[in-house]
Amino acid sequence: MRRTATARAKAARVTAARVRAAAALAAAAAIAAAGLAACSEDEDEPVGAARVASTLGPGEGVVNLVTLPGSIESGSTDPRVDWVTPFQERTGCKVALKVAKTPEEMAALMRDEDRRYDGVAAPPEVAGRLIAEKRVAPVNTDLVDGYKKLEPKLRGLLERDGKQYGIPYVWGSNLLMYDTRTVPPPSSWAAVFDPDQARRHSGKITMRDSPLAIAEAALYLKGSERKLKIRDPYSLTPEQLAAAGRVLAGQRPHVGEYWDDPADAVSAFAGGRAALGQAWPYQVDVLNRAGRPVRGAVPAEGVTGWMDAWMIGARVQHPNCMYQWLQWTASPDVQQQVAEWAGVAPANPQACSGDRLRPVFCAAYRVGDRAYLSKVIFAHAPSKACGRKSKDDDCTDYAEWTKVWVGATRPESVNPSAKP
Template sequence: MRLKATMRVKVGAAVVAALALTAAGLGVRGGDEEEPVGLAQVASTLGPGEGMLNLLTLPGVVESGRTDPRVDWVTPFQERTGCEVGLKVVKTPEEMAELMRDDDRRYDGVAAPPEVAGRLIAENRVAPVNPDLVDGYKKLEPKLRGLLRRDGKHYGIPYVWGVNLLMYDTRSVQAPGSWAALFDPDEARRYSGKLVMRDSPLAIAEAALYLKRERRKLKIRDPYSLTPKQLEAAGRVLAAQRPHVGQYWERPADAVSAFAGGRAVLGQGWPYQVDVLNRASRPVQGVIPSEGVTGWMDAWMIGARVQHPNCMYQWLQWTASPDVQQQVAEWTGVAPANPQACSGDRLKPGFCAAYHVGDRDYLDEIIFAHAPSKACGVEPKESDEKDCTDYAEWTRTWIQSTKMNT
């Protein structure tokens, strides 16, 4: 498999004339006279490509043969469509969000993780997507399709997804059934120095799941929608855990290395790490704790000031296709959004089983991440609570709890 190379760097008449131009739906214009707009409309028709496409991604999300000449789903796209792909790769989700907010820059599309996607929608930095213009859209997992639906509009095309498991070394740790194994102070102390955690503010959600059962008086419902009191409680859990954590991993390969070298025996992990370690004959398993499990989805989104909408829609169709999804899944080591990637001989049965591709009962158990916001919930209504905490507050809590304590 080609998973490791990517994961070493890593923790989608005018298409939318209205998208880049006016609400009147005129043809796509080109040249210097084109004026940027602040809020794009939904596309209604598909037209010829404009010859160019500017994309924004995290490392390893798009491969054009530069990392490995055998891995390239960009060149065939360019040859088929005439759309030359320009790729801007950023190191962090925060850098991605800042670039999408920069009025001096214009990206046609962005492969957004959940902590970025929700904020871009709220800030009108991305345009609604017309799924009828994306061949194969209805073949994508239904639950994933609904994650970026707001006010009846779709704001993203699912690309890949994963789940945050409780991972353990079977030689050293008895099969854990609860997040308490990681967050209860007495239990964490048993494996002090050999715990690993994702280095992400969204990892607060797992602490919230633990508190949801451990401290019912907090009345936590959605682990990604926390009131100030609930967030403070989760921060205290993480601060108490901090002395026992051997590593906060950013790159998935770092967690693999820690378990392979015996420096870790328990922690947060993805099916990717479990799969790689098992292939190396390491006795590591991943479980869904009794409190539940969180997950994430990366999706391709259209920039609100898109310059090449026709090429962007062709890219959406391309990356949702089974053959490209197969390549993406093998390279990134995460589950494809299109289960047809597992049909025929595209992906090995073992891969599809390990990542639960097409297993809708499994998907229904996952609490998928969304960007925390002041308005509680994913798509709040007028009657919903408005006293939750946003991603900036989560980031401060994460830093204070995991970086500033000894």
């Protein structure tokens, strides 16, 4: 059932934490090997190496999950939107939910040795670090009915050394949205990053507020500054990251708003405060349905994207219920509800089959469009190693990205005495 405008705006607000930038990254906790404590209830059990489950038994009666706001709906926001209660009634597994306010809080919860969570709906800036720190266990995809129905490219994003560490949940891409009345169709990220071009719409540019948005500046530099030799916009050397930071600092005077709440970008375009900027298909869809003259463009350099995935905690206590939850959330009927409510693309394209999602929704979010998906550069957590398969440790990590992002977009927070 479609949401009212008020409910949709509220849902957009609660999903804001997905892209909220942390002011700084706390020092990483000491990394300890994590173990799969399959059915034990003993909190003092020694922790061993994480391993993949081979078989499943009866549900344990509860499943402890960590999410960001808006990732799960149990009817508390809107009684018509509830994919938790049917799961509990069908499986006997009660969902116990811990909502983290930010990705950094989510990562901290999964690192906390005094807590044991069965699963986490991790965004890209969290997922890669949890894998590297052995805070999540490999998934036996043979135990997840419907896994092979999920988009192939999405399934491969969390594969490491032949093991799968997550079940795709939802995804989206980062477009250039523009007001067709005042802005010619942009063909390049230069429209917002090149100083001369950005100046044409100064004050009416809106950008996403996240350290991962540095990747769009890196895409721009990949084409305009070839001597930097940028290959992966999420794996940047110190020199490349510094160059992206300079681009963002030069762009800052022309940016009217940095949005962390998707509804803010909708409001900015609807109210005429913005005419050009970064957006998801969600904002384009909402504004188009409201009759606003906006479009989403795919720049020549390409677009970045993100995927949230369900991952199993390395110290999981209720693996049987967790696997049942993985199956449930991957099913097309649940994927339909998640996509409609949160304004995201479902990982299971079967959500667009039959009488589920409307064709116009699926077209707007590019569901099942594998030609488009093949060109999306999906985000991963920046790390010292230059890429998943690289052994070179001369790249920059998420803490360094956060520092550069804050310095470029909020220089007053770095130098409190700086004049506005």
